[in-house]
Amino acid sequence: MxxxxxxxxxxxxxxxxxxxxxxxxxxxxxxxxxxxxxxxxxxxxxxxxxxxxxxxxxxxxxxxxxxxxxxxxxxxxxxxxxxxxxxxxxxxxxxxxxxxxxxxxxxxxxxxxxxxxxxAGEAMFSYCLSEPEAGSDAASMKTRAVRDGDTWILDGVKRWITNAGVSRYYTVFAATDPEAGSRGISAFVVEKDDEGVSFGAPEKKLGIKASPTREVYFDSVRLPADRLIGDEGKGFSLAMRTLDHTRVTIAAQALGIAQGALDAAGAYATEREQFGKPISGFQAIQFKLADAAMKISAARELTYAAAARSERVDADLTYFGAAAKCFASDAAMEITTDMVQVLGGYGYTQDFPLERMMRDAKITQIYEGTNEVQRIVMARELLKGKAFG
Known part of the structure; x- marks a missing residue:
């Protein structure tokens, strides 16, 4: 299917x-x-x-x-x-x-x-932007990096960090000039083994359970000056430019989840019989499968278009990255819910992968910017005349 x-x-x-x-x-x-x-x-x-x-x-x-x-x-x-x-x-x-x-x-x-x-697969890299009191409002972060001679002293907490504790390296955003707001944020590479780095307990999540999500704590972590990524004070701009590119990867993730759900439900529908024939022969099931395929096709085109813009770093990447992530993740949540319905009671059990896919789909509407934030981003780009046309 x-x-x-x-x-x-x-x-x-x-x-x-x-x-x-x-x-x-x-x-x-x-x-x-x-x-x-x-x-x-x-x-x-x-x-x-x-x-x-x-x-x-x-x-x-x-x-x-x-x-x-x-x-x-x-x-x-x-x-x-x-x-x-x-x-x-x-x-x-x-x-x-x-x-x-x-x-x-x-x-x-x-x-x-x-x-x-x-x-080489010897290390993984995680991204530390969000904090307990700074999610969508990332510029209000409290993590601080203070210059001390040829080093920086890093203190703070990051929350919702994917693969924390498993990754060896972390890109960490911290305020180096708190009075300057978003223009006073810088980015650093932090290593798991740096003295003063520790991790919270794994979050107990609805989905993506096999990907650890933890808080990361920085307690007077001393970093060499050469761990600074780019220029001092340019970290927030770097964080936003990064998300322009990586929202495409979340769109791709959502797309894959939706495709897996359609494949599983389609295969089930051709085998499961009720009233003397496969349930794929009933229009109600056919409409669910057709709607899922249609939305997946649309999400795939938008995601690939955004990926091409990411590669070229086009002027409208911000719009297309947000649009692809928002559309694909909304579609994935709707499709996985409908595919659970195709399986009926079986879809609600762990004997089939649909319930896991439905749980996993939800996070794609939330991380790397909630879909409400994506709509704000798209609207701003439209009003600035930077989106297509």
Whole structure:
């Protein structure tokens, strides 16, 4: 029941990326998804499968030891991984989220130090922006970095940090000039083993249970001056530019979850019989499947269009990144709910993957900017005349 086609023909390299990723996920990710979800444990076996195929951080350029897959190819990788296991898809997605600030603004020395271990699968990278009192209002963060000679002293708390405790490296945003508001925020690389870094207990979540989410604490963490990413005071702008690119990865994740749900429900509908025939023969079921396929097709086109803009860094990337993330995640939540309904009582049980997919879909409407924030972003771009037309 896969609708993984596109009305326009993508170059063969992208079909090859999809096919190779799907093969890896069918063999090495999907079999572990339910167990990892039930145990709320990091999917180590799935990570190893991705690592062996060089799909754990596919976006890292070849000059740093990576696969060098472009933004569209990376979106396809994340889509296919999410089709099998949403939690596992956060490995390539968050590796990208954590490293894009370096790729955008870091010194060559910093890139050469931190990107190759991620490319080799020896380390993961997380992104620390949100705080207990600074979610959507990220500029009001309380984490501070104070200069002390040739070092910085970092103090504060970050919340909702994906893969915290598993990742070795963290891109951390902190106020270096609190009086300057958003223009007084800077970005740093922090290592898990830096003295003064610690982690809270794993959050008990509705979905993406196999991806650990923890608070990260910084207690007088002393950082060398060369851990600064880009220029002092440019961190908030860097954080927003990063999200322009990585909202595309959340769109891809949502797209993959929705596709997995349609595939599972379609296969069930062709086998399950009621009133003497498969339920796929009933119009009520056909309409649900058709609506899901239609919305997935639309989400895929928008996501791929946004990915292409991410690769080119087009002027309308902000709009398209927000639009793709918002549309695809809203569609995923609606589609997974409908696909649970297709299975009826079975859809509500853990014997089938639909209930997990429904739970996993919800977070895509929330993280990397809630969909309410995405609509604000889109409206601002429209009113500034930066969105299409």
């Amino acid at each position: 896969s609708t993984g086609f596109s009305p326009y023909q993508l170059p063969a390299e992208y079909s090859d990326i999809r096919s190779a990723t799907r093969d890896v996920c069918d063999a090495g990710v999907a079999p572990h998804a339910a167990e990892a979800d039930a145990a709320a444990a990091f999917p180590q076996a799935s990570f190893e499968a991705l690592k062996a195929a060089d799909l754990h951080a596919p976006h890292i350029p070849a000059e740093y030891g990576g696969a060098g897959i472009d933004a569209l190819g990376t979106a396809i990788v994340i889509e296919e991984v999410a089709r099998a296991c949403a939690s596992t898809s956060l490995i390539p997605a968050v590796n990208k989220l954590g490293t894009v600030p370096l790729l955008l603004d870091a010194s060559e020395k910093l890139k050469q130090r931190y990107l190759p271990p991620v490319a």
